[in-house]
Amino acid sequence: MCVQFLQDKELLPSLNDNNNRCTKVRNNKECGGILKKCERTSKKRNSYGIFKKYISFKCSKRGCQTYCSIRKQNQFFSYLDLNNRCHSNLSLTEIMELVWHWTHLVPVHQVVQFTGRSKNTVVDWFNLCRDVAIYKFDKRSKLGGKDVIVQIDESLFKGKRKYNRGRLRCGDIRPNEVTENDTDDSDDTEDNNINNTVGAKNYGTQKRDKATLLPIIKNEVELGSIIHSDEWRAYSSLNNEGYIHSTVNHQKWFIDPDTNANTQTIECLWKIVKKRYEIKVNGASPLLPRQLKEDWWRSLHPNKQTIFDEFLSDMKDAFMT
Numbered sequence: 554m555c556v557q558f559l560q561d562k563e564l565l566p567s568l569n570d571n572n573n574r575c576t577k578v579r580n581n582k583e584c585g586g587i588l589k590k591c592e593r594t595s596k597k598r599n600s601y602g603i604f605k606k607y608i609s610f611k612c613s614k615r616g617c618q619t620y621c622s623i624r625k626q627n628q629f630f631s632y633l634d635l636n637n638r639c640h641s642n643l644s645l646t647e648i649m650e651l652v653w654h655w656t657h658l659v660p661v662h663q664v665v666q667f668t669g670r671s672k673n674t675v676v677d678w679f680n681l682c683r684d685v686a687i688y689k690f691d692k693r694s695k696l697g698g699k700d701v702i703v704q705i706d707e708s709l710f711k712g713k714r715k716y717n718r719g720r721l722r723c724g725d726i727r728p729n730e731v732t733e734n735d736t737d738d739s740d741d742t743e744d745n746n747i748n749n750t751v752g753a754k755n756y757g758t759q760k761r762d763k764a765t766l767l768p769i770i771k772n773e774v775e776l777g778s779i780i781h782s783d784e785w786r787a788y789s790s791l792n793n794e795g796y797i798h799s800t801v802n803h804q805k806w807f808i809d810p811d812t813n814a815n816t817q818t819i820e821c822l823w824k825i826v827k828k829r830y831e832i833k834v835n836g837a838s839p840l841l842p843r844q845l846k847e848d849w850w851r852s853l854h855p856n857k858q859t860i861f862d863e864f865l866s867d868m869k870d871a872f873m874t
């Protein structure tokens with residue numbers, strides 16, 4: 554049933570057509586025989602003591618008859634870790650269960666309880682899920698464009714001193730999604746604001762000076778975009794770099810009455826990130842860049858009803874060969 558589901562999502566090859574060919578190399582020649590569906594019996598027993606059955610491919614060419622896993626075309630399911638250990642000791646259903654938990658932000662210790670998997674197994678699979686988000690981050694397109702407002706905020710995570718890092722975060726708002734922000738700081742407002750922000754992005758940066766931040770902005774934001782930021786001096790030359798720049802002095806205003814600029818949405822995002830990773834308590838961990846990329850991916854998928862399907866679609870982009 555799980556196999557059929559994954560085939561429908563194009564995450565596994567179809568089993569009944571003749572498009573799947575054997576790649577076994579013998580005498581420097583690839584076999585090329587047609588792979589046929591077959592049922593194999595596992596060497597492992599299930600919890601009832603019965604040997605598990607599973608579906609596999611078998612080469613139909615005479616003299617070859619090699620078995621080939623149906624997972625081979627999707628490297629998510631046939632992933633090898635740093636020690637060359639294959640993670641496919643779990644069934645596809647068991648893997649998809651862990652993926653579901655990851656997409657729904659279920660904490661690791663609860664997943665261990667719900668599934669009976671070890672903590673290491675859960676952490677390994679969660680890391681692999683995060684790779685999908687990071688793949689999408691690395692393939693992202695530039696923010697902004699003509700008439701699109703991009704908000705830029707720089708924020709220093711305050712925590713343990715040795716991990717202090719300045720970070721630049723950009724988010725853009727499509728013109729028809731710009732809404733009037735009030736100055737209410739309640740949680741509801743934060744949620745609304747996060748939905749108004751299209752494609753928030755995070756960057757780990759060592760320094761917060763112009764030489765560090767300007768190349769990032771030029772790399773990430775389309776020329777001609779309208780940039781909203783605070784009055785911090787590293788942004789002062791943006792108007793000379795092909796952007797329309799307005800500033801907001803957020804110590805005085807959330808929305809600047811003269812220029813209509815606001816950076817409130819992005820500041821709310823910061824607040825959420827700092828809270829989620831308990832940065833004030835623990836300091837920023839060395840894993841933070843990966844976590845921020847995951848956070849960026851999640852900001853693109855705010856709907857809990859659809860995030861699982863959206864993840865599977867991104868997995869196809871990232872892992873299907």
Ligand SMILES: [Zn+2]
Nearest residue numbers: 575584612617
């Ligand atoms: Zn073959």
